[in-house]
Amino acid sequence: MSIAHPEVALQAITEAYAPSKLDVFGTDRDFDLRLHVLRIPGITYGHIRFGTDVRVTALPPSCYVVCFAPSGGLQVATTRSVQEVSGSKGAVLYPHEATFFENWSPESELVSLRIEDQYLERGLVQLTGEPMREPIRFEPGCDLDKAGNTSFRRALRLLEAELTDVSSLTQNPTGGARLAELVTTSLLLSQPSNYSELIHKLTMAVPVGPTRTAQELIDADPMSISTVGELASRVHTSVRSLEHGFRTHLDTSPMAYLRRTRLTRAFRDLQVADPSMCTVRGIANRWGFRHLGRFARCYHEAFGEFPAETLRSVRR
The missing domain is CATH 2.60.120.10 (Jelly Rolls)
Incomplete structure (x- = not known):
């Protein structure tokens, strides 16, 4: 304008x-x-x-x-x-x-x-x-x-x-919510405020219970979780405690675990899909991956092959 x-x-x-x-x-x-x-x-x-x-x-x-x-x-x-x-x-x-x-x-x-x-x-x-x-x-x-x-x-x-990317994750409401949460959380963690001491205080013990429950929620239905804040609320803990719990007990973050779980479900679907009836895009969208190029890169990093190769695989 x-x-x-x-x-x-x-x-x-x-x-x-x-x-x-x-x-x-x-x-x-x-x-x-x-x-x-x-x-x-x-x-x-x-x-x-x-x-x-x-x-x-x-x-x-x-x-x-x-x-x-x-x-x-x-x-x-x-x-x-x-x-x-x-x-x-x-x-x-x-x-x-x-x-x-x-x-x-x-x-x-x-x-x-x-x-x-x-x-x-x-x-x-x-x-x-x-x-x-x-x-x-x-x-x-x-x-x-x-x-x-x-x-x-x-x-x-x-x-x-x-x-500014017309094919970005912000075109999807869930993707936009995740990005907004990332920005606000990083601001709260980075910019000094009257809550900085509370935010950054060390957690002396990390109970395994909320982490295990969050892991079970993701495993049961990975598409029911949109943001780490939503996941923390469902297991009745703070985002910081949940992040700390995943790093301590699973050596990853909640959202990385969610992404890997969705990738694994997409991998399994591609292994058994009929190439004449299914597409990589359709299966990627089923598991929340709207940007096909980004999905292919993450998929290759995780499984050593591209989604189209899995779909064409004779292992079926």
């Missing part, structure tokens, strides 16, 4: 994000709003640039916002802090807090990740296994180059890659 008129631009910003105020300080001839917004459950991901200096006054949102400027730079100010946003250095904003996006350089492009407050707070409860005692308060500055933020940086890259 390209818009050269400020009033029309303000309407587009309001529709894409929230009610705002727009002041243009640069020349009108340089004003050129470029806006691109994509959504998955619980998350809105957007790119915005103006081509000149502006100030966007955003009314208090009902969501958490993480923003970066991969090109150029600007200031993001609230009543608590002023953050210089440029390159790897970003800002984290709370719900119900007015924000000013100002001092844009002409080449500035702002990338924002808006996470619904209830969605992020539910993720925190799943991660810790404990009820919230107060709202989440992140540190206002975020640096993707810091060692502790590596996983969040990778999650953001994956999010953008999947959102």
Whole structure:
């Protein structure tokens, strides 16, 4: 979307994000709003640039916002802090807090990740296994180059890659939910907050019971599980404890175990399928693999042959 008129631009910003105020300080001839917004459950991901200096006054949102400027730079100010946003250095904003996006350089492009407050707070409860005692308060500055933020940086890259791929897992509601959970969990683990100590406290003993129950649920019906948060809820433990239990007792992660189980079911189906009646795509979709190329790579890594080779195999 390209818009050269400020009033029309303000309407587009309001529709894409929230009610705002727009002041243009640069020349009108340089004003050129470029806006691109994509959504998955619980998350809105957007790119915005103006081509000149502006100030966007955003009314208090009902969501958490993480923003970066991969090109150029600007200031993001609230009543608590002023953050210089440029390159790897970003800002984290709370719900119900007015924000000013100002001092844009002409080449500035702002990338924002808006996470619904209830969605992020539910993720925190799943991660810790404990009820919230107060709202989440992140540190206002975020640096993707810091060692502790590596996983969040990778999650953001994956999010953008999947959102811009027409055949991505986000085209499937289950795939979108998994990706959203990955992003929110990596943010909670990486960005310092008033819950960091609780999130990162060491678990002295890892009971085998929840891990065994989760394993049995996956084995019984691997298509009934969509996310690690859902699995943790069904076995009445936290995401972190379940992840720790799988690493300790099974030397893998819950989602890796789920993926391997689905691959194994697909392998068995391909072994007995009639090539004249069945296709690789149909069997892959049956077990939740929507991206055929990615399925073939994972399948080859697991079994040493490609799905089509199994389907054609004379072992039948």
